[in-house]
Amino acid sequence: MNDRLLRAYRREPGDATPVWFMRQAGRALPEYRAVRERAGLAEIVRDAALCAEVTLQPVRRLGVDGAIMFADITTPLPGMGVDVRFVEGVGPVIDRPVRTLADVAGLRTFDPGEAVGPLLDAIGLVRGEGPVPVLGFAGAPFTLASYLVEGRSSRDAGRLVALLRTEPATFRALLERLTDVTVAYLRAQVHAGAQAVQLFDSWVGVLGPFDYERHVLPHLRRLLSELAGLDVPTILFGTGNAGLLRLQAGAGAGVVGLDWRVDLGEAWQLLPGLAVQGNLDPSLLLGPFDGVAEQAGQILERAGGRPGHVFNLGHGVLPSTDPDDLRRLVDLVHERSAVRAVRP
Amino acid sequence: MNDRLLRAYRREPGDATPVWFMRQAGRALPEYRAVRERAGLAEIVRDAALCAEVTLQPVRRLGVDGAIMFADITTPLPGMGVDVRFVEGVGPVIDRPVRTLADVAGLRTFDPGEAVGPLLDAIGLVRGEGPVPVLGFAGAPFTLASYLVEGRSSRDAGRLVALLRTEPATFRALLERLTDVTVAYLRAQVHAGAQAVQLFDSWVGVLGPFDYERHVLPHLRRLLSELAGLDVPTILFGTGNAGLLRLQAGAGAGVVGLDWRVDLGEAWQLLPGLAVQGNLDPSLLLGPFDGVAEQAGQILERAGGRPGHVFNLGHGVLPSTDPDDLRRLVDLVHERSAVRAVRP
Numbered sequence: 001m002n003d004r005l006l007r008a009y010r011r012e013p014g015d016a017t018p019v020w021f022m023r024q025a026g027r028a029l030p031e032y033r034a035v036r037e038r039a040g041l042a043e044i045v046r047d048a049a050l051c052a053e054v055t056l057q058p059v060r061r062l063g064v065d066g067a068i069m070f071a072d073i074t075t076p077l078p079g080m081g082v083d084v085r086f087v088e089g090v091g092p093v094i095d096r097p098v099r100t101l102a103d104v105a106g107l108r109t110f111d112p113g114e115a116v117g118p119l120l121d122a123i124g125l126v127r128g129e130g131p132v133p134v135l136g137f138a139g140a141p142f143t144l145a146s147y148l149v150e151g152r153s154s155r156d157a158g159r160l161v162a163l164l165r166t167e168p169a170t171f172r173a174l175l176e177r178l179t180d181v182t183v184a185y186l187r188a189q190v191h192a193g194a195q196a197v198q199l200f201d202s203w204v205g206v207l208g209p210f211d212y213e214r215h216v217l218p219h220l221r222r223l224l225s226e227l228a229g230l231d232v233p234t235i236l237f238g239t240g241n242a243g244l245l246r247l248q249a250g251a252g253a254g255v256v257g258l259d260w261r262v263d264l265g266e267a268w269q270l271l272p273g274l275a276v277q278g279n280l281d282p283s284l285l286l287g288p289f290d291g292v293a294e295q296a297g298q299i300l301e302r303a304g305g306r307p308g309h310v311f312n313l314g315h316g317v318l319p320s321t322d323p324d325d326l327r328r329l330v331d332l333v334h335e336r337s338a339v340r341a342v343r344p
Numbered sequence: 345m346n347d348r349l350l351r352a353y354r355r356e357p358g359d360a361t362p363v364w365f366m367r368q369a370g371r372a373l374p375e376y377r378a379v380r381e382r383a384g385l386a387e388i389v390r391d392a393a394l395c396a397e398v399t400l401q402p403v404r405r406l407g408v409d410g411a412i413m414f415a416d417i418t419t420p421l422p423g424m425g426v427d428v429r430f431v432e433g434v435g436p437v438i439d440r441p442v443r444t445l446a447d448v449a450g451l452r453t454f455d456p457g458e459a460v461g462p463l464l465d466a467i468g469l470v471r472g473e474g475p476v477p478v479l480g481f482a483g484a485p486f487t488l489a490s491y492l493v494e495g496r497s498s499r500d501a502g503r504l505v506a507l508l509r510t511e512p513a514t515f516r517a518l519l520e521r522l523t524d525v526t527v528a529y530l531r532a533q534v535h536a537g538a539q540a541v542q543l544f545d546s547w548v549g550v551l552g553p554f555d556y557e558r559h560v561l562p563h564l565r566r567l568l569s570e571l572a573g574l575d576v577p578t579i580l581f582g583t584g585n586a587g588l589l590r591l592q593a594g595a596g597a598g599v600v601g602l603d604w605r606v607d608l609g610e611a612w613q614l615l616p617g618l619a620v621q622g623n624l625d626p627s628l629l630l631g632p633f634d635g636v637a638e639q640a641g642q643i644l645e646r647a648g649g650r651p652g653h654v655f656n657l658g659h660g661v662l663p664s665t666d667p668d669d670l671r672r673l674v675d676l677v678h679e680r681s682a683v684r685a686v687r688p
Contacts, residue, residue, distance in 0.1 A: 208623075263587065283506070
């Protein structure tokens with residue numbers, strides 16, 4: 001198996017910089033769009049073979065060094081008794097949001113086997129195929145809370161922030177429950193074969209370090225410490241985290257994912273002893289490849305060939321991205337970093 | 345006149361840390377809401393006496409150390425031939441967005457006296473009242489471009505970013521025009537009596553440092569260098585700028601405004617020789633005052649009593665904020681920083 005991704009996550013030297021893309025399985029690929037003509041997102045995740053197939057599509061087409069499981073951040077929520085609908089152009093919608101202490105108390109206990117059995121089976125299938133490591137993932141507690149409280153994607157997570165201000169006990173109880181669920185969910189993914197796991201804190205960028213330290217970090221610390229015994233690399237990705245890095249460094253993850261709004265070199269200095277993942281602006285792929293190549297070169301330059309850099313986008317692949325450009329980018333990263341590795 | 349604000353902007357020691365609030369004139373104040381029952385936002389800005397009155401309301405009620413003129417970021421746009429409507433719950437809406445090189449070429453030359461005469465008169469009236477310095481402001485070119493291209497507030501400025509990727513010449517031409525307009529607009533404000541001017545780059549947080557350096561900073565540099573001869577403090581505020589600070593340090597502004605998603609102490613280290621303004625999370629004011637006091641104390645601690653800190657929120661006052669809490673916050677900042685100033 002190509003293990004350069006796992007080596008980089010452990011900050012061991014490798015033959016080239018590994019690369020994968022957030023949302024690499026998705027609408028940018030014609031073979032994915034073909035699947036979606038016959039199955040919705042939730043249906044794919046409930047069909048182990050189809051889920052494994054969709055997960056492997058980008059590995060085959062793009063030559064990436066990791067296979068992140070195809071699922072949604074909200075995938076575990078029905079296992080807590082929360083119904084999720086997917087609405088075209090909106091994303092996941094929760095018609096009965098969770099906003100009171102009674103709502104939190106009413107959440108069901110999450111049983112991974114019962115809630116996401118086919119997804120766990122799919123992990124085993126992808127692991128069995130074996131070309132590259134299998135990555136599991138989950139939404140981080142704050143981000144899951146954002147979906148549960150807002151009922152859908154929200155620009156500023158205004159209701160969740162208001163809950164934090166006016167009902168801090170409810171906020172805390174909700175994050176504690178979601179931390180428990182996420183530990184169970186990620187543990188099950190690792191037991192099923194996932195070789196690294198990533199936490200997506202997609203909405204945490206609405207908070208500053210003052211609140212992050214008091215109201216988010218303690219939950220992440222517990223979550224990551226409960227995963228420590230599994231001995232797999234853990235990646236903490238947060239959108240808009242440029243001002244949170246010094247705190248994230250102490251969360252207990254071995255790898256911090258960077259979005260595109262921070263210089264990778266400056267960021268890595270704030271993350272001593274950790275690996276980093278990132279951080280090409282996905283919108284560059286809407287323009288000529290020259291721009292992509294220029295920023296990719298700058299990122300590799302900033303990483304300086306040190307062990308512990310995994311190349312990725314700073315956010316998910318945009319649906320209108322040309323997959324040929326993604327393939328070119330994978331090749332470019334491999335070639336340039338391989339050259340770098342043999343320099344005297 | 346209370347000049348502690350201007351002293352701080354010039355990094356001179358003062359008797360206490362000055363404080364004002366972005367959007368201090370606005371819906372949090374009952375006297376403003378009373379005005380809005382008889383006049384819309386655009387009407388206020390077209391009535392010099394009313395505009396001056398609304399600008400001075402927070403100075404009287406809150407005891408802030410500066411009077412920022414009441415206006416909207418889009419206020420100069422009609423002077424370029426762009427019609428703007430204000431829609432309740434949406435904000436400014438531009439029905440005929442600017443998206444092509446021909447659209448850019450069709451923008452009218454901006455004549456401040458003709459376009460915003462009453463606002464300039466209002467500056468003179470506020471200056472004449474004289475209790476505190478008068479602050480002028482403008483949207484920064486990228487943010488003005490965002491309104492012009494998107495037609496309204498946009499979460500990710502997706503169309504503007506797409507324009508940058510696919511039509512870079514159009515993007516550049518638009519930013520050049522907006523830079524010219526903003527120079528003229530701010531010059532006129534200073535000639536009318538503004539004693540400092542702030543650039544609001546409210547949407548620049550969608551860009552990373554790679555693009556900021558190439559596509560935004562050159563315009564800001566020119567803009568600020570053309571204002572340099574006016575010899576008034578210039579403040580560059582950008583929402584979501586935690587990862588851009590090292591670049592913003594070289595834009596030519598004497599002061600950098602920080603939003604709430606960065607530690608003020610860490611940020612200031614990236615801004616050698618400059619003053620800083622910020623950065624309390626405005627959402628704290630939705631909760632008990634204890635939280636406000638705690639973060640205010642932390643911010644003052646991080647600033648360490650060094651000359652050159654202006655206390656502010658990290659973003660505009662939220663409409664549901666209790667003005668009594670704002671007043672308490674002003675008093676708290678003054679009292680704690682005054683105590684600090686006499687320490688041995």
